[in-house]
Amino acid sequence: MHNTKCRNNEERLKIEASRLKNASYIVCDLSQPAQHESLVKEVKEKYPDLNMVFLNAGIATNYTLLDNDDAFEISKKEMVTNYHPVVYLTHHLEPILASKKNASFIITTSGVAFVPDILHPTYSATKAALHNYIVGLRLVLQRKNSLIEVYELMAPLVDSPFSKAVESDLKVSPESVIEQLILGIKNKEFEIRPGLTQDIYQTYLRSPEEALLLLNNSTGA
Numbered sequence: 083m084h085n086t087k088c089r090n091n092e093e094r095l096k097i098e099a100s101r102l103k104n105a106s107y108i109v110c111d112l113s114q115p116a117q118h119e120s121l122v123k124e125v126k127e128k129y130p131d132l133n134m135v136f137l138n139a140g141i142a143t144n145y146t147l148l149d150n151d152d153a154f155e156i157s158k159k160e161m162v163t164n165y166h167p168v169v170y171l172t173h174h175l176e177p178i179l180a181s182k183k184n185a186s187f188i189i190t191t192s193g194v195a196f197v198p199d200i201l202h203p204t205y206s207a208t209k210a211a212l213h214n215y216i217v218g219l220r221l222v223l224q225r226k227n228s229l230i231e232v233y234e235l236m237a238p239l240v241d242s243p244f245s246k247a248v249e250s251d252l253k254v255s256p257e258s259v260i261e262q263l264i265l266g267i268k269n270k271e272f273e274i275r276p277g278l279t280q281d282i283y284q285t286y287l288r289s290p291e292e293a294l295l296l297l298n299n300s301t302g303a
Contacts, residue, residue, distance in 0.1 A: 084104045084106070084129070085102055085104060085105045085106075086105070086106050086107065086108060086125075086129060087105065087106075087108070088109075088110050088112075088121065089109070089110070089139070090110065090111035090112070090113075092107075095107040095109065108124055108125070112139045112163060112167040113139075113141070113162055113163040115162065115166065118167060118170045118171070118174075121171075122171070122174045122175065125175065125178070130178070131182070132175070132178050132179065132182070133179060133182035133184055133185045134184075134186050134187075134188070135172075135175055135179070135188070136188040136189075136190075137167070137168050137172075137187065137189045137190065138188075138190045138235075139163060139164070139167060140164045140190065140208075141160055141163045141164065142202045142205035143156045143159075143160065143202065143204070143205060144201050144202060145201075145202075145203075146200065147200070147203045153203070153204060156204055157204035160204050160205050160208050161208055161211075164208040164209065164212065165208045165211050165215070168212060169215065172187055172189075176223075176230065179230050180228060180229075180230060183229075185229060185230045185231070186230060186231040186267070187230065187231075187232045188233045188235060188263070188267075189212065189216055189232070189234055189235070190235045190237055191209045191212050191216070191234055191236050192206075192209045192236055192237050192238075192279070193238060193278060193279035193282040193297060194206035194209050194210070194297065195210045195212065195213035195236060196210075196282055196283060196286045196290075196297075197282065197286060197290060197293045198294070198297075199297055199298060199301050200298055200303045201298075201301055201302075201303045213234065213236075216234045220272065231270075232272060233263075233266065233272055233273075233274060234273050234274065235259070235263050235266075235274050235276075236273065236274060236275045236276075236283075237259060237276065237279065238254055238259070238275075238277030238278040238279045239254065239277070239278055239300065239301070254276065254278075258276065262274060263276075278300060281296065282296055282297050
């Protein structure tokens with residue numbers, strides 16, 4: 083099995099690739115739409131046997147709506163990074179995966195796809211948009227009789243640099259999230275909701291208002 087990583091930091095890519103067997107990397111900034119086409123071209127040329135795509139890129143800005151921050155500019159940056167690359171890459175990589183066995187897209191969203199975290203308001207909106215896109219993508223593939231599976235990893239609060247601005251005792255380790263992701267894929271659970279996300283989901287089914295309070299109390303909003 084060959085593993086290819088993609089991100090905008092080449093030094094970090096070198097370190098990550100060196101820790102794995104049969105690993106390579108592609109330097110690409112997914113927040114720059116102009117680089118999407120070259121990424122797809124390189125993947126098609128170098129990795130024609132590709133059968134799994136894990137889309138995990140994302141940025142989040144901690145601020146409050148109607149405060150002094152420019153929500154419009156922040157939302158544009160978040161949308162370009164969190165949402166648009168998934169739309170582009172699933173569209174252009176689907177033909178490669180279509181003929182492969184055990185083909186899948188794995189796309190990371192969050193529990194904020196159900197209800198927003200008011201400390202990350204427009205980030206929450208990008209994840210809600212992405213959740214809807216994933217649900218629609220899965221249905222379209224089913225109606226095409228495609229064998230491509232689409233998994234959504236609805237990440238909880240993870241103890242990582244990404245969530246360092248959030249103070250909460252409900253953070254879980256990255257390792258535990260990956261363990262649940264692998265288990266979910268083995269069990270054909272297409273919407274994987276580790277940790278707090280499962281609590282938010284179950285509460286949301288009963289009362290969206292309670293789910294909103296649960297999430298924001300958990301993040302200290």
